[in-house]
Amino acid sequence: MDELFNIRWNSKRPDVPRSAVKKPIKTLHYLTIEFLPGRTLKNTLFNLGWHDIFAQALKQKGIDINKIFDVEADAGLGNGGMGRLAACFMDSLATLNYPATAHCIKYDYGLFQQRIIDGQQAEFLDEWQNTGGAWLTARPDEAVTVRFHGNVGSYKGPDGNLKFNYEGCQEVEAFPFDMMLSGYDSHIVSNLKLWSAKSKSSAKRVNYGEYSNRVNEAKEIEDISSVLYPSIEQASGRTLRFKQQYFLVSASMQNVINVHLHKGRDINDLSSFVAIHINDTHPTMCVPELMRILMDEHSFSWDDAWNTITKCVSYTNHTVMAEALEVWDADLVMRVVPRIYQIISEIDRRFREYLTKLKKEPKIIEHMAIISNNSVRMANLAIHASHKINGVSKVHSQILKERLFKHFAEIYPDRFINVTNGITHRRWLAECNPRLTEFITKLIGGDLCKDAQAMEELCRFLDDTNSIKKINEIKLENKKDFAEWLKIHQGITINPESRFDVLVKRIHEYKRQLLNVLRIIYLYNELKNNPKADILPQTFIFAGKAASNYIMAKRIIKLINQVAAEIEKDKVISKIIKVVFVENYSVTIAEKLMPATEVSQQISLAGQEASGTGNMKAVMNGALMMCTYDGANAEIAHLRCNDGTFTFGLSPFEVERTWRDGYNPIDIYNSNKDIVGVIDALNNGFNGESFKDIASYLLNTCTNKDNYMCLADFEEFIEAHKKMDALYRKPLEWGKVVMRNISKMGYFSADRAILDYVKNVWHLTKLK
Numbered sequence: 024m025d026e027l028f029n030i031r032w033n034s035k036r037p038d039v040p041r042s043a044v045k046k047p048i049k050t051l052h053y054l055t056i057e058f059l060p061g062r063t064l065k066n067t068l069f070n071l072g073w074h075d076i077f078a079q080a081l082k083q084k085g086i087d088i089n090k091i092f093d094v095e096a097d098a099g100l101g102n103g104g105m106g107r108l109a110a111c112f113m114d115s116l117a118t119l120n121y122p123a124t125a126h127c128i129k130y131d132y133g134l135f136q137q138r139i140i141d142g143q144q145a146e147f148l149d150e151w152q153n154t155g156g157a158w159l160t161a162r163p164d165e166a167v168t169v170r171f172h173g174n175v176g177s178y179k180g181p182d183g184n185l186k187f188n189y190e191g192c193q194e195v196e197a198f199p200f201d202m203m204l205s206g207y208d209s210h211i212v213s214n215l216k217l218w219s220a221k222s223k224s225s226a227k228r229v230n231y232g233e234y235s236n237r238v239n240e241a242k243e244i245e246d247i248s249s250v251l252y253p254s255i256e257q258a259s260g261r262t263l264r265f266k267q268q269y270f271l272v273s274a275s276m277q278n279v280i281n282v283h284l285h286k287g288r289d290i291n292d293l294s295s296f297v298a299i300h301i302n303d304t305h306p307t308m309c310v311p312e313l314m315r316i317l318m319d320e321h322s323f324s325w326d327d328a329w330n331t332i333t334k335c336v337s338y339t340n341h342t343v344m345a346e347a348l349e350v351w352d353a354d355l356v357m358r359v360v361p362r363i364y365q366i367i368s369e370i371d372r373r374f375r376e377y378l379t380k381l382k383k384e385p386k387i388i389e390h391m392a393i394i395s396n397n398s399v400r401m402a403n404l405a406i407h408a409s410h411k412i413n414g415v416s417k418v419h420s421q422i423l424k425e426r427l428f429k430h431f432a433e434i435y436p437d438r439f440i441n442v443t444n445g446i447t448h449r450r451w452l453a454e455c456n457p458r459l460t461e462f463i464t465k466l467i468g469g470d471l472c473k474d475a476q477a478m479e480e481l482c483r484f485l486d487d488t489n490s491i492k493k494i495n496e497i498k499l500e501n502k503k504d505f506a507e508w509l510k511i512h513q514g515i516t517i518n519p520e521s522r523f524d525v526l527v528k529r530i531h532e533y534k535r536q537l538l539n540v541l542r543i544i545y546l547y548n549e550l551k552n553n554p555k556a557d558i559l560p561q562t563f564i565f566a567g568k569a570a571s572n573y574i575m576a577k578r579i580i581k582l583i584n585q586v587a588a589e590i591e592k593d594k595v596i597s598k599i600i601k602v603v604f605v606e607n608y609s610v611t612i613a614e615k616l617m618p619a620t621e622v623s624q625q626i627s628l629a630g631q632e633a634s635g636t637g638n639m640k641a642v643m644n645g646a647l648m649m650c651t652y653d654g655a656n657a658e659i660a661h662l663r664c665n666d667g668t669f670t671f672g673l674s675p676f677e678v679e680r681t682w683r684d685g686y687n688p689i690d691i692y693n694s695n696k697d698i699v700g701v702i703d704a705l706n707n708g709f710n711g712e713s714f715k716d717i718a719s720y721l722l723n724t725c726t727n728k729d730n731y732m733c734l735a736d737f738e739e740f741i742e743a744h745k746k747m748d749a750l751y752r753k754p755l756e757w758g759k760v761v762m763r764n765i766s767k768m769g770y771f772s773a774d775r776a777i778l779d780y781v782k783n784v785w786h787l788t789k790l791k
């Protein structure tokens with residue numbers, strides 16, 4: 024049955040007798056707590072080559088196909104980059120004919136729907152399944168039981184070895200739904216297996232009092248797959264989030280083993296057939312869970328189980344933020360999954376023994392240990408168990424190897440590699456920007472969807488003025504489309520003739536939306552002082568969600584909206600600059616915005632953004648980037664020979680040195696009158712609201728002053744913009760740089776990233 028999902032549904036299944044298959048078919052299982060596929064209908068029609076035929080047929084009936092697409096809700100099963108990357112990877116895997124299943128959770132509610140009310144973010148329930156659920160196929164045949172709590176007992180088995188049994192557990196049914204993810208003109212589809220938690224129905228008769236207890240218990244169980252990242256502020260939330268993670272890995276690992284055995288394969292050959300990928304630390308417990316299954320259910324010895332697992336498992340780190348390196352209270356782990364805790368303790372014991380043999384200092388051993396100080400460290404466990412560990416851009420991978428996981432890289436030097444992220448250029452160029460795609464295809468021929476590197480051919484047209492003019496015309500048309508969409512959806516009018524300057528991503532201090540607002544305030548001050556100041560007409564577009572409990576991020580949203588309102592009040596200035604906050608940023612909105620972006624702000628504090636993928640989407644769609652030396656920005660800049668790149672600010676190394684030397688934003692404030700003007704404006708407020716809190720966040724001599732060094736990079740940011748503006752004033756030169764950048768973007772296709780993973784990490788079998 025499972026094989027069905029790796030065979031394209033409209034192709035004839037090759038009837039190959041099992042005995043004739045010589046090499047094991049190695050399949051990927053990608054474990055991820057987030058998955059952001061966006062909409063599916065358009066993508067599937069596109070991949071089948073049916074989009075235009077359907078559009079035409081509907082048009083004849085007077086129906087706009089886009090109206091039909093608009094009915095479908097995005098499956099918002101993720102926060103941002105990491106979840107979207109997983110979806111891009113599944114697309115490329117299917118396209119390149121590599122068998123893969125992604126395992127995630129079928130959250131009842133997606134990440135909240137965001138509305139802006141009185142300038143503030145408000146969160147609403149995202150009932151994505153109402154329409155987005157149409158693609159789900161229930162798989163009752165694959166349901167498994169996940170056990171929590173209870174006691175672990177041990178006894179001597181018939182073979183004389185110690186066996187374990189679990190008693191008094193809470194039993195949860197893990198019920199999977201499959202969603203097929205098509206590839207472009209390929210023989211197979213990827214499968215997304217979404218697990219939902221159900222209470223196991225019991226036929227036992229209960230009296231009334233017991234019945235309501237049962238209902239409460241059932242609700243508690245179903246909560247496991249209710250929302251993404253349940254709040255961990257309270258102990259009950261921490262238990263829930265932890266249970267969710269174990270639920271995902273236990274269900275998926277049981278599934279992997281069941282499918283393997285069902286196909287008549289030998290359990291000892293698991294690592295020849297299965298690659299298991301840990302997408303960030305959240306699914307790390309797949310390691311002890313697989314140990315449990317192999318030892319307790321298949322009588323593996325410890326060493327055999329460990330050797331098998333370490334051949335299967337690999338891990339990608341997606342963030343260096345301290346709060347994202349997950350650590351769980353040992354007591355919690357012990358209470359919720361007692362057998363798993365025993366196994367983690369034994370992994371830790373053996374690892375400490377190994378480190379002692381290597382003569383590591385006790386301090387270093389403690390630092391690398393998996394359990395220390397009554398906490399279980401998921402990243403340490405993932406690294407110790409994985410045969411490959413990667414960062415998602417060169418800078419990030421270097422930071423992992425040389426800083427964050429330095430001690431691990433010393434003992435496991437061959438395990439640490441880099442795989443720079445990529446995006447599926449089919450969704451992010453061909454589908455979302457048909458004008459540009461048609462133009463490129465006309466120039467270079469061939470099928471861009473199959474071969475992103477072919478974009479390089481565009482270089483041949485860099486001196487062709489007509490082509491460059493066309494590139495600029497296409498951008499204007501796309502801007503008009505976006506302006507029209509924004510008018511319809513948010514009632515906001517923007518001028519397509521102004522430059523679209525875009526910062527769209529999760530709202531987070533490290534991504535420095537605040538720095539961008541400071542620049543806008545600076546421009547506003549300049550125009551207040553001199554309404555005739557030579558400032559380019561610009562529309563500053565922001566979009567992104569703030570975590571609902573992230574106070575500073577929500578303040579930044581408020582600031583953006585109040586600055587927008589203040590500017591609107593000024594009849595003269597509002598003709599030159601305008602700020603808009605697009606509500607409810609999602610994959611679908613990104614598809615509308617990327618083709619219209621001219622300036623893409625990628626301005627994280629260097630060393631903080633692991634890669635970024637919005638940078639790739641924007642440049643591929645003909646934007647120029649204003650960026651710091653961070654994540655994949657550095658590689659995008661490098662590929663286009665640093666020409667036409669607007670890089671500014673401290674490097675990751677300089678950021679570290681500045682912290683070490685003692686960073687004092689007040690010195691910067693005292694030496695820069697533009698910053699004084701901006702801080703004064705924050706104190707005076709916008710649209711009747713003071714932002715003294717943000718002013719003092721930037722300047723206060725308390726420990727949290729300007730944590731992400733907005734002031735340190737402010738001056739260079741302004742200067743870099745002046746250079747960028749000068750280029751923009753020469754449309755043909757701007758267009759030429761845009762075109763050259765696009766020509767270099769083939770490298771950032773997810774197809775290339777997947778080929779890197781296949782070659783260096785997963786070693787999957789290409790299906791014919």
Ligand code: 26Y
Nearest residue numbers: 104105108341346347415632633634635636
């Ligand atoms: C706090 C913890 C539960 C947690 C929650 C979410 C930890 C991490 C995450 C998500 C991280 C994430 O999305 N990282 C992004 O991954 C992208 C794909 O690799 C990168 O491009 C991007 O720079 C990075 O921020």
